[in-house]
Amino acid sequence: MGEIGHGGIEIVERIMDPKEAKEKIKGLPQVPIRSQIANEVIGIAYGFFSPLQGFMGKADVDGVCKNMRLANGVLWSIPIVFDMSNDEIQQYGVKAGAKVVLTYTDNPMALFEVEEVFEYDKEEMCQAVYGTKDPKHPGCARTYAYKDKFVGGKITLVNRPKINPPFEPYFIPPLQMRQIFKEKGWKRVVAHQTRNVPHTGHEWLMKGAWLQAYGELPIDKPYVGVLVNAIIGEKRKGDYIDEAIILTQDELRKSGYFGDHNHLTSLTFWDMRYAGPKEAVFHAILRTNLGLTHHMFGRDHAGVGTYYGPYDAHILLESVKNDLAITPVYSMNWLYCPHCGEVTSEGLCNHKKEWQKFSGTLIRSIVDDGVKPPRLIFRPEVFDLVMECAEKYGFGSPFVTDEYLQKRTPVFVIPPLQ
Amino acid sequence: MAGEKYPINIWVNEERYEKLQKAGLASMCEEVLAGLKVIKVYADEGQKDEILKKYPTAKFDSATTKSIELLPRKVKDQIFDLVVQKQSVDVMDEFLKNY
Numbered sequence: 001m002g003e004i005g006h007g008g009i010e011i012v013e014r015i016m017d018p019k020e021a022k023e024k025i026k027g028l029p030q031v032p033i034r035s036q037i038a039n040e041v042i043g044i045a046y047g048f049f050s051p052l053q054g055f056m057g058k059a060d061v062d063g064v065c066k067n068m069r070l071a072n073g074v075l076w077s078i079p080i081v082f083d084m085s086n087d088e089i090q091q092y093g094v095k096a097g098a099k100v101v102l103t104y105t106d107n108p109m110a111l112f113e114v115e116e117v118f119e120y121d122k123e124e125m126c127q128a129v130y131g132t133k134d135p136k137h138p139g140c141a142r143t144y145a146y147k148d149k150f151v152g153g154k155i156t157l158v159n160r161p162k163i164n165p166p167f168e169p170y171f172i173p174p175l176q177m178r179q180i181f182k183e184k185g186w187k188r189v190v191a192h193q194t195r196n197v198p199h200t201g202h203e204w205l206m207k208g209a210w211l212q213a214y215g216e217l218p219i220d221k222p223y224v225g226v227l228v229n230a231i232i233g234e235k236r237k238g239d240y241i242d243e244a245i246i247l248t249q250d251e252l253r254k255s256g257y258f259g260d261h262n263h264l265t266s267l268t269f270w271d272m273r274y275a276g277p278k279e280a281v282f283h284a285i286l287r288t289n290l291g292l293t294h295h296m297f298g299r300d301h302a303g304v305g306t307y308y309g310p311y312d313a314h315i316l317l318e319s320v321k322n323d324l325a326i327t328p329v330y331s332m333n334w335l336y337c338p339h340c341g342e343v344t345s346e347g348l349c350n351h352k353k354e355w356q357k358f359s360g361t362l363i364r365s366i367v368d369d370g371v372k373p374p375r376l377i378f379r380p381e382v383f384d385l386v387m388e389c390a391e392k393y394g395f396g397s398p399f400v401t402d403e404y405l406q407k408r409t410p411v412f413v414i415p416p417l418q
Numbered sequence: 419m420a421g422e423k424y425p426i427n428i429w430v431n432e433e434r435y436e437k438l439q440k441a442g443l444a445s446m447c448e449e450v451l452a453g454l455k456v457i458k459v460y461a462d463e464g465q466k467d468e469i470l471k472k473y474p475t476a477k478f479d480s481a482t483t484k485s486i487e488l489l490p491r492k493v494k495d496q497i498f499d500l501v502v503q504k505q506s507v508d509v510m511d512e513f514l515k516n517y
Contacts, residue, residue, distance in 0.1 A: 377454075
């Protein structure tokens with residue numbers, strides 16, 4: 001029996017042998033894809049999105065929108081769709097039964113076996129997934145930007161992505177990840193979802209979740225790990241640059257705030273939808289496939305603006321817990337208490353009037369003002385690395401700028417098919 | 419809520435601290451977060467909205483700190499200079515009129 005993923009279904013990598021691939025794709029129409037779709041091809045092919053075998057057909061999209069389930073009944077919260085314009089459909093001869101090659105960075109990436117071409121009401125999709133039709137919601141904006149039709153069908157990777165430095169060691173697909181967990185002897189692993197450089201509030205969220213997950217396990221050796229799983233996808237101006245995020249997360253281990261025995265950093269390619277509760281369910285599915293047993297969910301998980309209540313994600317997760325093979329760990333905020341002289345949990349400390357809350361945004365504002373935050377708030381090794389990343393990767397800034405977006409080295413490319 | 423005020427945190431780096439000391443205003447700094455010096459300049463609801471509209475990179479941290487963050491450094495320098503000039507943190511009216 002292989003590795004069992006979400007929905008109790010075996011995880012199968014959909015990756016073709018390169019020699020076979022060259023023959024299989026010969027003469028097929030080549031369809032260029034954008035980065036969002038390339039990220040999702042990787043998600044499907046390596047099993048991050050198991051049990052999906054390809055882009056969704058209408059029955060799956062309908063099931064996800066109306067019942068939060070795939071057509072086969074498995075829980076799923078966000079449509080994974082491939083959109084095309086009518087002109088492109090005609091140009092590439094896309095129809096049920098056709099095969100096309102998806103290309104990225106000008107090279108063949110995946111075989112797409114088309115099963116159906118269909119339309120779906122985008123407003124309906126937005127309302128179902130995001131709980132709003134507001135085009136200002138970034139997930140709705142993405143949905144409205146989809147082209148005329150959707151194409152469903154199976155995906156098989158024909159050419160593995162080349163992950164560029166410094167990201168390469170952090171790309172650990174589900175089957176490989178599960179092997180690493182076995183080698184480390186971890187019986188429980190708790191996921192930390194992030195798109196941020198860690199301050200000590202994040203560090204303590206992880207430490208708190210580690211303690212929560214440890215529970216009744218014996219302490220003769222470490223049986224619990226934290227997996228930082230950074231979401232790498234579309235960037236917005238003002239975000240921390242990807243290089244700073246991934247390297248500083250790992251720095252917490254390298255600098256001894258964690259260790260090899262309890263901490264690992266990795267990435268998943270995904271363009272955030274900011275779907276709040278629905279995205280929380282999606283993250284739970286993703287991390288189930290990665291082999292995790294627990295998942296941290298804080299306040300307003302994957303939310304944006306004021307579209308969702310702070311604990312909506314927790315409520316939705318509770319309602320579907322029997323369909324998930326991962327245990328949610330709900331995290332309270334950590335803050336600085338000058339009376340205690342330490343970072344503490346709002347669930348523990350009672351010096352409420354003295355509490356000093358801090359956030360990623362606040363830390364960014366401190367860094368922007370040219371001030372080095374105290375080590376209790378932001379680890380000096382993390383600060384130094386952020387500054388190093390600014391010089392090395394960020395064209396002088398740790399935050400995404402127009403120049404970074406134009407000139408950065410892509411996280412991955414598809415090399416020529418050998 | 420009527421009358422609510424939202425802080426703009428001007429973090430005091432060495433350069434700013436030197437200016438404050440020269441003006442005899444070093445005591446204006448509050449110390450927060452385990453040793454950080456900050457000057458808090460407050461904006462009311464209308465001023466907050468005006469600032470966020472005028473400087474699109476700025477963000478109101480509604481979830482955690484209820485403060486206006488990520489104003490461009492240059493803008494914060496201007497607010498800071500006004501604080502030093504006026505010897506007061508009550509400068510937002512004048513700042514929004516003149517800058």
